[in-house]
Amino acid sequence: MRRGGDLCIYSLKLLRVDILNFDNTQKETKPRYQFSVLMSKGMIPRPLSLNKTKTVVKRKPVVSSMAASLMMFVSVYACLFVFLLLTLMKILDKFWWTPMRIQHLVGSQGIKGPCYRFIYGNTKEIIKLRNEASAKPILTLSHDIFSKVQPQVYTWINAYDGAYTKAEATAYVKKLLGDGLVTAEGDKWAKQRKLANYAFHGESLKGMVPVMISSVEMMLERWKNHQGKEIDVSEEFRLLTSEVISRTAFGSSYLEGKKTFDLLLKLSVLANRNAFKVRLPVISKFWKTADEKEAEKLVKGIWDSVVKMTKKREDKVLTKEADSFGTDFLGSLVNAYHDTDEKKRISIEDSVDECKTFYIAGQETSSTMLGWTVLLLAIHTDWQEAARKEVISLFGNQNPHSDAIVKLKTMTMIIKESLRLYPPVISISRKVERQVQLGKLFLPAGMTLYIANMALHHDPQIWGEDVHLFKPERFSEGVAKATRNNPAAFFPFGLGPRTCMGSNFAITEAKIVLSMILQRYTFTLSPSYIHSPFTFVTVRPQHGIQVMLHRV
Numbered sequence: 136m137r138r139g140g141d142l143c144i145y146s147l148k149l150l151r152v153d154i155l156n157f158d159n160t161q162k163e164t165k166p167r168y169q170f171s172v173l174m175s176k177g178m179i180p181r182p183l184s185l186n187k188t189k190t191v192v193k194r195k196p197v198v199s200s201m202a203a204s205l206m207m208f209v210s211v212y213a214c215l216f217v218f219l220l221l222t223l224m225k226i227l228d229k230f231w232w233t234p235m236r237i238q239h240l241v242g243s244q245g246i247k248g249p250c251y252r253f254i255y256g257n258t259k260e261i262i263k264l265r266n267e268a269s270a271k272p273i274l275t276l277s278h279d280i281f282s283k284v285q286p287q288v289y290t291w292i293n294a295y296d297g298a299y300t301k302a303e304a305t306a307y308v309k310k311l312l313g314d315g316l317v318t319a320e321g322d323k324w325a326k327q328r329k330l331a332n333y334a335f336h337g338e339s340l341k342g343m344v345p346v347m348i349s350s351v352e353m354m355l356e357r358w359k360n361h362q363g364k365e366i367d368v369s370e371e372f373r374l375l376t377s378e379v380i381s382r383t384a385f386g387s388s389y390l391e392g393k394k395t396f397d398l399l400l401k402l403s404v405l406a407n408r409n410a411f412k413v414r415l416p417v418i419s420k421f422w423k424t425a426d427e428k429e430a431e432k433l434v435k436g437i438w439d440s441v442v443k444m445t446k447k448r449e450d451k452v453l454t455k456e457a458d459s460f461g462t463d464f465l466g467s468l469v470n471a472y473h474d475t476d477e478k479k480r481i482s483i484e485d486s487v488d489e490c491k492t493f494y495i496a497g498q499e500t501s502s503t504m505l506g507w508t509v510l511l512l513a514i515h516t517d518w519q520e521a522a523r524k525e526v527i528s529l530f531g532n533q534n535p536h537s538d539a540i541v542k543l544k545t546m547t548m549i550i551k552e553s554l555r556l557y558p559p560v561i562s563i564s565r566k567v568e569r570q571v572q573l574g575k576l577f578l579p580a581g582m583t584l585y586i587a588n589m590a591l592h593h594d595p596q597i598w599g600e601d602v603h604l605f606k607p608e609r610f611s612e613g614v615a616k617a618t619r620n621n622p623a624a625f626f627p628f629g630l631g632p633r634t635c636m637g638s639n640f641a642i643t644e645a646k647i648v649l650s651m652i653l654q655r656y657t658f659t660l661s662p663s664y665i666h667s668p669f670t671f672v673t674v675r676p677q678h679g680i681q682v683m684l685h686r687v
């Protein structure tokens with residue numbers, strides 16, 4: 136299913152019109168003028184052919200050669216003029232005509248939003264609001280973070296009741312994720328989704344539990360030095376989730392994959408920095424900024440290290456060290472790359488893009504979810520105690536085992552409430568591929584729909600006046616009850632066919648990590664913690680999450 140189509144299932148309330156992020160790049164037409172046409176139509180004289188068998192009286196065609204030069208001169212300038220004219224038209228189309236048309240169309244249907252400004256759209260305002268928000272930490276430990284994390288969306292919802300902008304998938308995001316599962320479409324998406332499904336669900340996921348446990352043991356070994364002291368859990372969880380995804384998906388350790396992680400991190404810094412910068416079409420192809428040049432180098436570095444990792448796996452089979460490419464995610468990718476069936480085969484580019492996607496998606500989101508959950512439990516020690524009791528009653532002091540992980544009911548409620556208040560992915564966007572009617576709304580092709588799940592997770596009309604309070608009991612009778620049967624009110628992992636590929640993986644990992652911490656430690660929030668959630672790929676704690684560790 137095309138991404139645009141998925142949205143029909145959402146209620147109108149979810150749909151926010153994003154005038155800024157119309158995307159007409161896919162519809163770009165190729166330049167139609169061609170030099171060869173001029174030639175074939177006789178506008179540029181062909182050179183005289185010299186027939187050696189006949190006696191030809193050669194005359195210097197002084198006048199005609201001057202005319203030819205003149206014609207050539209005029210033709211070149213005409214082409215240049217046409218090229219510049221087309222470029223100008225393209226720029227005007229992208230930065231003036233299409234946004235104004237979309238703004239007029241949606242405005243005439245009663246959807247209001249911030250005015251579109253030529254070239255910049257609303258980016259200047261976004262940058263200003265974001266800078267202001269990130270400069271000020273929240274002085275109390277309030278979970279009312281929506282206005283802090285997405286100040287522009289918050290301001291505009293209040294000002295225009297429903298008009299939005301969104302962070303479009305920029306060229307940098309493409310560089311970061313390639314054409315992997317998150318961004319791919321159509322048949323390619325279906326093929327990649329099947330491969331990943333096999334590697335991350337059912338028995339494969341069960342098989343990952345011991346690896347997750349031993350990675351947590353490694354982390355807890357480090358924590359022994361912090362007993363009775365402060366520890367920044369966000370940094371710890373970054374290392375832990377990197378280790379877990381490296382070992383479960385790629386059969387290597389964090390240290391082996393460190394170079395790839397470091398390069399991806401640098402690239403995400405550039406992606407974040409350039410998220411709201413405007414680049415002119417055509418011109419941006421010839422003139423690259425320092426960040427773009429740097430990003431290209433990073434992409435090359437990531438390519439080299441991922442290909443090296445893939446080759447290592449292939450070599451093991453070639454040197455008979457192993458008899459198959461393996462059953463983990465990397466193994467499935469290498470198998471698919473070597474598949475004799477052309478329909479199932481994937482290219483090396485696809486394989487690299489998938490690795491990049493899973494390195495990022497598998498680590499970043501899980502890490503922030505764990506951080507926010509520990510913060511909430513550090514403040515709400517009653518819930519921390521309830522979760523600990525449940526863990527001890529199920530596992531005692533033994534490591535968690537996969538069959539009982541699903542029985543952690545209190546912990547499930549805690550994780551859901553943490554995902555409601557601090558959803559790592561704060562919005563989902565879809566492009567309207569072709570003109571559609573949605574309820575009474577008429578949505579033009581090229582428009583981007585921005586579904587702000589964080590806005591919904593923090594909406595008092597859905598959750599009640601206590602919306603900003605940490606109350607895991609909301610989920611005691613499941614999501615349907617908590618949302619009063621509104622499936623589109625809570626979707627931290629997305630909805631529909633493009634729902635998160637790794638949700639089971641992430642929840643299993645979180646339950647193991649939290650159980651093993653709770654078995655050993657109680658924790659309270661450190662006085663040095665500064666409450667400042669901000670967006671950097673996911674919703675991150677700007678200054679880390681420092682807690683005080685005490686042995687149980």
Ligand code: HEM
Pocket residue numbers: 316317318328335492493496497498500501504558559560563564626627628629630632633634635636637638640641
């Ligand atoms: C708390 C953790 C996570 C959260 C909150 C989360 C959230 C999401 C959301 C909201 C989407 C839907 C995006 C859309 O509809 O455009 C998504 C898609 C995806 N997620 Fe996650 N994710 C998490 C963990 C993971 C993990 C651990 C992995 C990999 C092991 C992963 C891999 C993916 C992939 C590959 C997609 C794209 C699926 C597709 O388009 O078919 N995610 N995730």
